[in-house]
Amino acid sequence: xxxxxxxxxxxxxxxxxxxxxxxxxxxxxxxxxxxxxxxxxxxxxxxxxxxxxxxxxxxxxxxxxxxxxxxxxxxxxxxxxxxxxxxxxxxxxxxxxxxxxxxxxxxxxxxxxxxxxxxxxxxxxxxxxxxxxxxxxxxxxxxxxxxxxxxxxxxxxxxxxxxxxxxxxxxxxxxxxxxxxxxxxxxxxxxxxxxxxxxxxxxxxxxxxxxxxxxxxxxxxxxxxxxxxxxxxxxxxxxxxxxxxxxxxxxxxxxxxxxxxxxxxxxxxxxxxxxxxxxxxxxxxxxxxxxxx
Amino acid sequence: xxxxxxxxxxxxxxxxxxxxxxxxxxxxxxxxxxxxxxxxxxxxxxxxxxxxxxxxxxxxxxxxxxxxxxxxxxxxxxxxxxxxxxxxxxxxxxxxxxxxxxxxxxxxxxxxxxxxxxxxxxxxxxxxxxxxxxxxxxxxxxxxxxxxxxxxxxxxxxxxxxxxxxxxxxxxxxxxxxxxxxxxxxxxxxxxxxxxxxxxxxxxxxxxxxxxxxxxxxxxxxxxxxxxxxxxxxxxxxxxxxxxxxxxxxxxxxxxxxxxxxxxxxxxxxxxxxxxxxxxxxxxxxxxxxxxxxxxxxxxxxxxxxxxxxxxxxxxxxxxxxxxxxxxxxxxxxxxxxxxxxxxxxxxxxxxxxxxxxxxxxx
Numbered sequence: 001x002x003x004x005x006x007x008x009x010x011x012x013x014x015x016x017x018x019x020x021x022x023x024x025x026x027x028x029x030x031x032x033x034x035x036x037x038x039x040x041x042x043x044x045x046x047x048x049x050x051x052x053x054x055x056x057x058x059x060x061x062x063x064x065x066x067x068x069x070x071x072x073x074x075x076x077x078x079x080x081x082x083x084x085x086x087x088x089x090x091x092x093x094x095x096x097x098x099x100x101x102x103x104x105x106x107x108x109x110x111x112x113x114x115x116x117x118x119x120x121x122x123x124x125x126x127x128x129x130x131x132x133x134x135x136x137x138x139x140x141x142x143x144x145x146x147x148x149x150x151x152x153x154x155x156x157x158x159x160x161x162x163x164x165x166x167x168x169x170x171x172x173x174x175x176x177x178x179x180x181x182x183x184x185x186x187x188x189x190x191x192x193x194x195x196x197x198x199x200x201x202x203x204x205x206x207x208x209x210x211x212x213x214x215x216x217x218x219x220x221x222x223x224x225x226x227x228x229x230x231x232x233x234x235x236x237x238x239x240x241x242x243x244x245x246x247x248x249x250x251x252x253x254x255x256x257x258x259x260x261x262x263x264x265x266x267x268x269x270x271x272x273x274x275x276x277x278x279x280x281x282x283x284x285x286x287x288x289x290x291x292x293x
Numbered sequence: 294x295x296x297x298x299x300x301x302x303x304x305x306x307x308x309x310x311x312x313x314x315x316x317x318x319x320x321x322x323x324x325x326x327x328x329x330x331x332x333x334x335x336x337x338x339x340x341x342x343x344x345x346x347x348x349x350x351x352x353x354x355x356x357x358x359x360x361x362x363x364x365x366x367x368x369x370x371x372x373x374x375x376x377x378x379x380x381x382x383x384x385x386x387x388x389x390x391x392x393x394x395x396x397x398x399x400x401x402x403x404x405x406x407x408x409x410x411x412x413x414x415x416x417x418x419x420x421x422x423x424x425x426x427x428x429x430x431x432x433x434x435x436x437x438x439x440x441x442x443x444x445x446x447x448x449x450x451x452x453x454x455x456x457x458x459x460x461x462x463x464x465x466x467x468x469x470x471x472x473x474x475x476x477x478x479x480x481x482x483x484x485x486x487x488x489x490x491x492x493x494x495x496x497x498x499x500x501x502x503x504x505x506x507x508x509x510x511x512x513x514x515x516x517x518x519x520x521x522x523x524x525x526x527x528x529x530x531x532x533x534x535x536x537x538x539x540x541x542x543x544x545x546x547x548x549x550x551x552x553x554x555x556x557x558x559x560x561x562x563x564x565x566x567x568x569x570x571x572x573x574x575x576x577x578x579x580x581x582x583x584x585x586x587x588x589x590x591x592x593x594x595x596x597x598x599x600x601x602x603x604x605x606x607x608x609x610x611x612x613x614x615x616x617x618x619x620x621x622x623x624x625x626x627x628x629x630x631x632x633x634x635x636x637x638x639x640x641x642x643x644x645x646x647x648x649x650x651x652x653x654x655x656x
Contacts, residue, residue: 115576191573192538197319198616199542199571199581205323205347206583206612206630208369208389209414210647 020100020130023093027134030086037079044072090135097131098173105176114187121184128177147171147276152286161287168280175273179266186262314355321349323626325651329373332643333380341375341383345649356396360406364394386417402445410437416464432464451481457496473498475528487537490546493530500524504556524556532565541572564588582613609633616653624653 018026051065101124108120147168152161327343347369354362368390376383395408412435439457446452458474475496482489503521505512514521532548545568554560564587571581586609614628630647 192542195571195573195579195581196538196542198579199544199569199583201321201349202571202581202612202614202628203569203583204349204367204391205369206628208347208367208391209345209371209387210610210630210632210645211414 018092018096020093020096023089023096024130024134027086027089027093030082030089034079034082034086037075037082041072041075041079044068044075048072093131093135094170097127098170101127101173101177105173105180108180118184118187121180121187124177124180125184128174128181147279150279152283158287158290161283161290165280165283165287168276168283172273172276172280175269175276179269179273182262182265182269186259189258189262315352316354317350317352319349319351320656321347322654322656323347323349323651325626325649327371327647327649329647330645331383332645333378335380337378337380339378339380339383341373343371343373345369345371358398360396360398362394362396364392366393367391384416384418388415389413403443405440405442407438407440411435412437431466433462435459435461449483451479453479453481455479468500468502470501471498486539487535489536490534492532492534495527495529498526498528500526500556502556506557522555524554524559526552526554526556526559528552530565541570544569562590577618579616579618580613581616582611584611585609622655624655626651626653 048065048068051061051068104120104124104127108117108124111117111120150164150168152164156164323346325345325347327345328340329343330338330340332338347367349365349367351365353364356362369388371387371389373383373385376385390411390413392409392411394410395406397404397406412433414432414434416432437457437459439455441453441455443451443453455477456474457477458472460472462470473496475494477492477494479490479492500523502524503514504524505514507513516522528550530548530550532546534544534546536544546566548563548565548567550561550563550565552559552561552563565585566587567583567585569581569583571579573579610630610632612628612630614626617625619625627650628648630649631644632646633644
């Protein structure tokens, strides 16, 4: 279901421009080339340092060092070029990412079926993880609390304000994903607790009439206290419920702690979301003051 | 009468708690149709259909000073639809109750509190009952109480000590009435994916039953200072339990039990292995199962050799059920249970099976 939805969402993009998959592949390929070049640069630097730090520097070694420095320059400029390409690809990815996340979040909000909602949440998390892996710097900027200090400076023009609004929108998106992830965690936890409770209920119900009685009977004889005896049962009434009782109090406490933490985290995220939205509204107002529609 | 008073007391407590921060966690009604096997005193097996209705209520109340009262009450009525057999009559009705409550008072990393457990079973009397149901077909009342204290020395550790006392009374077999007291220790440690308890328990139990010695089919009752010597048992058990929630719920453990009795035939060594599992098979199906296997040995005085290989004659219980969710509050359940009992007295060796279909309603 989730993959089908993703395909539908991604189809228009695939027809017009880069798809997330192709972007991922290109960024990964670039990363490999950058890593290779960086290694080469480090190697050249090390060798050159050796040439220049040796006791008797011959003319040949000086010439070699000069040639190596030229090579290093070339490598560095190639590295810069690749990094620029990577930044450009990351910007493209960011636009795509924002679009897909918005659509998935909207679909998740509308979805009534808990299982499908959970799948959408999982899709969002996967996407967020991919985003972190591919363009981690962007992600770091989004999740830090630095946005709280973000404000429109007196020297900011419309492009700068627009950029800051976009950054705040990215942060809202990340908060929404975190909220969705939190809900998914609660859903998983509740499902696990429900499974545990059902299992415990089962053992309790099964032992309500069929105890694990440990019955022993002596030879037929005369009981000196109460007359004839047929059986002398000895009982272990809670034997079968030990499995439940020993873990129960701990489980309850764990459940309460989890629910409390969930409420606190959710409250904090909602409050952050509200603050970011407020900031966006303020920035947009200032943006409009420049007469930009 | 005592049970009625206890239930009335519980009802009154629940009403007084109404003013406190009171929360009902769940209520469940289960109506089931069962087929159950019984073995009579001559070893003949009969199978009878029966209907059963159970009700479960679970809740908690937050009392002043962060104290928490947890309670759980379960009651059930069972009727055997076919009770007359060639080998004799079977009791037509059983009424069973179980109340479990605990009060926990936390202070910092420490907590203390108490618990109360009441178990009562009533079995309708008939004249020619030839079925000695060793798996629970006996009327009795069991009251247990405990006071406990615990500490969380580190976030993932818990130490707990508990003093407990119990009193068991049977409707028919008065010599088996007993009272006991003991102490238990538990250490719990939570790891990243699972939790583990290690526990040790000792208990002294005194029975109404006198010490007796059987010679050539005749029992002799030793006398001391002009009165019969009551049976006294010293029980101790040590074991561990592991619990995890992923990828499915599992709770299982091992316990080694030693019971030393002054009455011949009542001392034993026991290996007890138990497990409980639960898993959801998609959104609408849930599967749960449990098993208890006990290797009791009444002859040997030393520890049993390891590893333990289960045999048909061991004292085992295994049960499994499948739940199909019909709506938010309604479920269908199908299950089976198998019990095997191995006694030190051969005539009480027996086995039993139960299959059932049930309709559950939660609210």
